Amino acid sequence: MKKIGFLSFGHWTPSPQSQTRSAADALLQSIDLAVAAEELGADGAYFRVHHFARQLSSPFPLLAAVGAKTRRIEIGTGVIDMRYENPLYMAEDAGAADLIAGGRLQLGISRGSPEQVIDGWRYFGYQPGEGRTGADMARQHTEALLGVLQGKGFAQPSPRPMFPNPPGLLRIEPHSEGLRDRIWWGSSSNATAAWAAKLGMNLQSSTLKDDETGEPFHVQQAQQIRAYREAWKEAGHARAPRVSVSRSIFALVNEQDRMYFGRSGQEDDSIGFIDDKTRAIFGRSYAAEPDRLVRQLAQDEAIAEADTLLLTVPNQLGVDYNAHVIESILTLVAPALGWR
Known part of the structure; x- marks a missing residue:
């Protein structure tokens, strides 16, 4: 059994070809899609966060709105860039x-x-320390966030507070019990996956990762997941970890599907470079009739290793079409693979 959710980048453009033409459209349609996905039986509504882009950015107003409009579905991000974040303010939100x-x-x-933009986090007021990188700063912010989410007091109370304080040092409020165990790290390498395991974070692995062995993407990603689980075991955490992978998967069941994706299935992995220095491998997408799709997905080693699958959705095609994409996978593909 697998949890199956969607992952939306929340693109918007004023183009007449887009059904998501403004930031308001992107936000309101994201809420509507989460509601529709819950009604269809999906397990998660996840949203990508990008700054300085015509996409979803500040996540917490959206997450709160989705939380208020739904009752069962998991609500998440994939991912928030920690170089931009104030850990304490983030813990409150x-x-x-x-x-x-x-x-x-x-x-x-x-x-x-x-x-x-170049080093966008600088505009948000953040600067790595002497001899440190943006990645170092992201990990520093992450460790601070994990610390305060434990709910322990650390701040010295005022002797003359506006309102009475509980005894002892004060913690960040509001505190939500259990949230610390529901933090995931988006990892592109085996090493950072192991680091996340040691800190007790769940693992998110997307459709790209560092090309560390030259093998097919799904094989390398499965190796990453196994390395993560081994590091988790060595760390001695009491609870079981969770692992998600994301994929672009489209079941071609009508003429509209074939028009949009019938010729666009990327059947092979591709190679590129991140920040002009890190060689990365980008995983293929899947677009085929349901029976063929089942055969293809059965060969994906990383999906087999993961407990959660996030379907990346083309949000600019509108809520109704994206609900159809999700429903097709839930009803025509997942049962045949033993996921439901």
Whole structure:
């Protein structure tokens, strides 16, 4: 059995060909798609975060709104760039959103991806320390966030507070019990996957990773997941970890599907470079009739290793079409693979 959700980048453009032409459209349609996905029986509604782009950016108002409009579905991110984040303010926002959602938040965080602007986090007021990199700063922010999410007091109370304080040092409020165990790290390498395991974070692995062995993408990603689980075991954590992978998967069941994706299935992995220095492998997409799709997906080693699959959706095609994409996978593909 697998949990199956969707992952939306929340693109918007004023183009007449887009059904998502403004930031308001992207936000409101994201809420509507989460509601529709819950009604269809999907397990998760996840959203990508990009700054300085015509995409979803500040995640917590959206997560809170989705939490208020749904009752069962997991609500998450994939991922928040921690180079931009104030860990304490983020803990407040996350705690509030999680309480509104009744403890359904699943926060994916990471060092981030290639950006729209040069060192965009500098405009947000953040600067790595002497001899440190942006990646170092992201990990520092992450460790601070994990610390305060434990709910332990650390701040010295005022002797003359506006309101009475509980005894002892004060913690970040609102605190949402259990959120610390629902933090995921978006990893592109085996080493950072092992680092995330040691800190007790769940693992998110997307459709690209560092090309570390030259093998097919799904094989390398499966190796990454196994390395993560081994590091988790060595760390001695009490709870079981969770692992998600994301894929572009389209079942071609009508003429509209074939028009959009019938000729666009990328049947092979591709190679590129991140930040002009890191060789990366990009996983293939899947677009085929359901029976052929089942045969193809059965060969994907990383999907087999993961407990959660996130379907990347073409959000600019509108809520109704994206609900159809999700429903096709849930009803025509997942049962044949033993996922449901």
